[in-house]
Amino acid sequence: MNNIISSLELALNAFKSNKTRTALAILGVTIGISSIIIVFSAGEGIKSLLADQVESFGADVVQAEIKIPSSKKGYAGERQSAMSLLQGAQVTTMKSDDLKDILELPNVADAYGLFMTQEQITYRGEIENTIVWATSASFIDIDQAGVDEGRFFSDAENRSLAQVIVLGSGIKEKLFGDSDPIDRTIRVRNVRFRVIGVMEERGSIMTFNFDDMIYVPVRTLQKRVVGVDYFVNILAKLHNMDFVDETMEEMRGIMRENHNINPPDEIRESIFDTGKDDFRIVSMVEALEAFDQMYSTITLVLLAIVAISLIVGGVGVMNVMYVIVNERTPEIGLRKAVGAKNNDIMLQFLVESVLITLIAGVIGTVMGILISWGVTVGATSAGFSWNFAIPIEAFVTALLFSVVFGIAFGLYPARKAA
Template identity: 50%
Template structure:
């Protein structure tokens, strides 16, 4: 093995790269999950969301098609209404709620003009989603009921339209109509790709009737009081929705009710799927490293033919020769594994430092299973790719081996 330093070093390096990738993938998965969970929790943990979905009419199916699939297929469910919102708010365990509608419109002020997202919602939104107002105020129920043409700007949108100038009391133009700026929100950041700082917030009825010409919601969120009975509250919401939508068969529900716990489980599942997909790619690099082990061990066996012949001539049996070369193969992979773990942990830490410096809530964490998987992979790789050269060495005829030398 010493005489093949370059080959051995390259093989160790290949294994180290594969193992460090395993550590980084697991750590990044933990970091991303923590980031997304923190972003979701910034909206409150005591919320229950009702969103639209496309019911499935086919027999033998669960009756469920999620919203993403509905959007992709061009199907639009328009059955969720403000009546649903208000009826759910009457439940004893519900303290408030808001509906949501999203539109993309051209907005202008003076010489500044741009296309942006208009978020229609109710007065309860600011309290439930923990929106803080930097200047002015959020709109009221009276503004919503009266179809007032008022807006609250996200912090980035305020800067884009007004720069350093005062925005409160000024009028912006939406669909050729004037809307008065009554508030500017504090920066909240992006959540799962949606930058709420770049939004314009409008009373939901104003957006529905004066801009979009619709009467439905995209989703609604309610805040509950007692988490111990949230499951019962969810069932009560389903009962109200089915009653309002004339649904008798749960398989034909055109809505989905989810708690924050449900959303966390979904995030965890998605993160695990992504992690395993990335690990599948990493395995390829480990296989490449394994091929390197096969090559190095094959050369080592060839160069040590005389030694093998001599050992067998003095009584070394099949298993001892086999064990010797398997141990050497495993030793190479384990050295690569240790080096890879050190590099992987260091790179993962640097990623967390960089993400934190960039303003993300990124927790540095490497789960124990990452170390276990790394060591098991390395050990298995050494055994699997080392077994053929070891068998070749163990099967050598001592006379033929000594004669070749």
């Protein structure tokens, strides 16, 4: 113990006389350690974001969404389908018959069809670009959404193609400020809509800012505005989640029959294995698990990249320690002359190396926390549900990396000194 304390005192004195080299050695490791904290913090933030999405839509909700049929399996097929949609391909086969048949399933409590489009809306010369969320009255219950002013539209208004509109709180603020928007008229593609309500503030989920959307009856939008007869999503609320897999399989069977699609020969292995289907059915919980698994893989890749940067920093520590050893050859000789053993000399320089990486670890941890906090503030200011949290394993990993790299890259210079 006395040897370690003595080595610490010698190390601190050495740092004072080699401030520039010590700072350079610390810098590389600091960046690597701060990256570890940021990666773990980002993981927690993304998990909270996804959990908020599931909570918002409901864990007991199953979604059918359009997709381009693909000949490839797994992620490759998913990527091919997504690229086709981005290039303008359309799927127009998800229609009211699908919704009607899904509503008749015994485990389905309620369901609604959804059509989304981006449109310009105008009010007294003011123009806003927004997403139009066209749905039915069931949306308000299934998505657990609330109305702050006025009311939501009814099924009767949807069936009668009523030209009524409910505003997101953000759009209401942009167009009306503190004024009462109820019974005012807004134009969507020159079609007049009467404002009947304003939604409660909801914020953003993934790429959707619900406060900047407008909500209209889906049949009204289909028939009076865009001239289509299909949905892009169908969301179903289930009675019992114990039978979610069976219900999802029943939904697939219904939609394949309605769309004249033969069932696949192979067993579906993941939510990405949808083959020739022109739709995908996934539960919110299943989607969360898939994203969680995907992010775990991404985290491992990022940590591998961070490890490479730490190795570079560790090499810097080794080089600095090697220079320090060469500069202090007279000191080493003097210590040996007064009775210091080789192990004492090696311990001294090994402690110096570990102390450098530990100092870098502390600075890197503080930097990582501050950067993660800044990301959290920015994300929440933008309306995202992003929690600031750093798991204990982040600090443990940072500490272990600091000590291990200090020993690993300080060992050679320490042995050289001895």
